[in-house]
Every structure is written in structure tokens, then in C-alpha cells.
Amino acid sequence: MAKTWFITGASKGFGREWAEAALERGDRVAATSRSAAAFDDLVEKYGDAVLPLRVDVADRTAAFEAVQQAIDTFGELEVVINNAGYGLFGMVEEVTEQQARDxxxxxxxxxxxxxxxxxxxxxxxxxxxxxxxxxxxGLTSLPGLGIYHASKFALEGFTASLAAEVKGFGIKVTLVEPAGYATEWAGPSAVQTERLPAYDDFRAAMSGISSRRGDPSATRAAILTVVDAQQPPLRIFFGDGPLERITKEYEARLDEWRNWDEVSKAAFGS
Structure with missing residues (x-):
């Protein structure tokens, strides 16, 4: 049976890939972006199965109105994907107040x-x-992305609480945790801080670090598998390498906590 989706940030990257994957198999999609014209080609191809919506998700009223419009149009929503977002690149000291708030x-x-x-x-x-x-x-941090990490750690935190809160209502919740992909996240969609010379040497040392970038289109089958699962995961990595990286990260954390356990217990008092 066809599903009805609501996808934010659907004009490019993962959002676009997943909107097309849903439409290709006969599902319906309410697709949001800051420019509804970004979906003209999808409307031409899929007609009424696509509801293009111009939405700034940071505007709470606009977000609520868009959801209601999708429900009024399709009668229901079954899959809701919060994909809208971007990367803020810069050292913590370099980030302006407005950049952090945005x-x-x-x-x-x-x-x-x-x-x-x-x-x-x-x-x-x-x-x-x-x-x-x-x-x-949202699980580990690199220098130069501090506020972006903060945003994803926050998303992880409230979503884990949400999953427990709504389980009894029959609502499923999943955190998709991609590794690096060849999307516009680190390119045209990114925001760069004004660089402080104090970090030039540090940046130069980091410049030699490279990583493979996954193919966003390869996530189409994966998202459909998650959406169709009777018991979907709360968390799932997309990409080759995250499990090994996070395993090492968490093992290192456990080691450090154990090494300082006596101080931790002493801090509790008698």
C-alpha cells in the first residue's frame, strides 16, 4: 500500500533522493524547501502525488501550517522526515552569535x-x-565543526526521549546517522566562519586528512527498508565506516571514565 511522506529539505541531497525514491514506487510526498519551484520537475513527472511546499522550518507557525496543508491535501501523513539542515564550518572561537543561532x-x-x-x-x-x-x-566530534556537532547532539538527545514518549501511541522514531556523502552539505549549502589567523597552523595540519564520500543515491534502498520495517531501529548508520569509528570512540570514553572512577565516586560524598 502506498505511503504518504512529509520531507523537509527535499530540494537536494538526501531529501531529494528519498523524495524521488518514494515517488518512483508510487508513494505520495509533501516536499518542502525554501523554494517550492525546486520541485517543478517532480510535479511535471508525478502530478498530484507531489505537494510542493515553500517553508522555512525555523518558523514554527510556517512549519505547523505546512504540516496541516499536507494533511488537508493527502488526508494523512505516515512518514515524516526531518532532513532540512546545513553545516557550519569554523572553530568555536570564530563563530558569530548569529551564525550559532541560525x-x-x-x-x-x-x-x-x-x-x-x-x-x-x-x-x-x-x-x-x-x-x-x-x-x-551527533555521536562524535571533530575540530572546526563545534556548533554543527552541538546541533546534532541536541537532535539526538530530544529524539531519544521522543521515541520513549510516543512508543505507546504506535509511533515509530528513527535517527538516521550518515557518514560523509557527496552532497552539498560541505559545499554550496555550507556556511563558513571568518577565519582567525591563530588557527592557521592547526588548519594546515588538518588539511591532509581526507575521507571517502558516499553516493547519496545509494541511500534510496536503505531509507525504503527503514520505512517499511515493522520494527525499525532507533538508530542506524548510513555509510561504510561509522560503526568501527564509533566503537573506538566509545571504548576510549569507557576507558577514561574507568580511569577516573575513584574521583567520580568521591565526588558523590559519603
């Missing part, structure tokens, strides 16, 4: 507003699947 507004509050908007509908129907597009950056 990053959190889109990456955290945008997902929160859409989630809040769809929950009454999903509770009423007793089913649904909310998918938050996090990142391996």
Missing part, C-alpha cells in the same frame, strides 16, 4: 517544530514514523 534554529528547532506539528495527527491515527536525519557528527 545553526540551532534550522538543525534543532526546525526538526522540533515539524515533530510537534505532526504528533497530534500521528497520535490520532495510532501509527506513523518520524525519521530525524542526524549524523555521525
Amino acid at each position: 545553526q540551532i534554529e534550522i538543525n534543532v528547532f526546525g526538526a522540533l517544530w515539524v515533530t510537534q506539528a505532526v504528533l497530534p495527527h500521528l497520535r490520532a491515527r495510532g501509527s506513523g514514523h518520524i525519521i530525524q536525519v542526524s549524523s555521525i557528527a
Whole structure:
């Protein structure tokens, strides 16, 4: 049976790939972007199966109105994907107040507003699947991406709580945690801070670090598998390498906590 999707940030990257994957198999998609014209080709190809919506997800009222418009048009929503977001590149000291606020507004509050908007509908129907597009950056941190990491750690935190809160209503929740992919996240869609010369040597040392970039189109089958699963995971990596990396990261954390356990216990008091 065809499903009805609501996808934010659907004009490019993962959002575009997943919107096309859903439409190709006969599903319906409410696709949001800051430019509804970005979906003209999809509307031409798939007609009424596509609902193009111009939405700034950081605007809570606009997010709620878009969700309601999708429900009014399609009658229901079953799969909700919070994909809208971007990368903020810069050392913590370099980030301006506005850059930091904008990053959190889109990456955290945008997902929160859409989630809040769809929950009454999903509770009423007793089913649904909310998918938050996090990142391996929501589990481990690299220099030069501090505020982006903060946004993804925040997304991970409230989503894990959400999953427990809505399980009894029949609502499923999944965090998709991609590794590096050849999307526009690190290119045209990124925001760069003004660089401080104090970090030039550090940047030069990091410049030799390279990583493979996955093919975004390869995630199409994966997202459909997650969406169609009777018992989808709360967390799933997309990409080759995250499991090994996070295993090492968490083992190192456990070692450090164990090494300092006596101090930790002493801090509790008698």
C-alpha cells in the first residue's frame, strides 16, 4: 500500500533522493524547501502525488501550517522526515552569535517544530514514523565543526526521549546517522566562519586528512527498508565506516571514565 511522506529539505541531497525514491514506487510526498519551484520537475513527472511546499522550518507557525496543508491535501501523513539542515564550518572561537543561532534554529528547532506539528495527527491515527536525519557528527566530534556537532547532539538527545514518549501511541522514531556523502552539505549549502589567523597552523595540519564520500543515491534502498520495517531501529548508520569509528570512540570514553572512577565516586560524598 502506498505511503504518504512529509520531507523537509527535499530540494537536494538526501531529501531529494528519498523524495524521488518514494515517488518512483508510487508513494505520495509533501516536499518542502525554501523554494517550492525546486520541485517543478517532480510535479511535471508525478502530478498530484507531489505537494510542493515553500517553508522555512525555523518558523514554527510556517512549519505547523505546512504540516496541516499536507494533511488537508493527502488526508494523512505516515512518514515524516526531518532532513532540512546545513553545516557550519569554523572553530568555536570564530563563530558569530548569529551564525550559532541560525545553526540551532534550522538543525534543532526546525526538526522540533515539524515533530510537534505532526504528533497530534500521528497520535490520532495510532501509527506513523518520524525519521530525524542526524549524523555521525551527533555521536562524535571533530575540530572546526563545534556548533554543527552541538546541533546534532541536541537532535539526538530530544529524539531519544521522543521515541520513549510516543512508543505507546504506535509511533515509530528513527535517527538516521550518515557518514560523509557527496552532497552539498560541505559545499554550496555550507556556511563558513571568518577565519582567525591563530588557527592557521592547526588548519594546515588538518588539511591532509581526507575521507571517502558516499553516493547519496545509494541511500534510496536503505531509507525504503527503514520505512517499511515493522520494527525499525532507533538508530542506524548510513555509510561504510561509522560503526568501527564509533566503537573506538566509545571504548576510549569507557576507558577514561574507568580511569577516573575513584574521583567520580568521591565526588558523590559519603
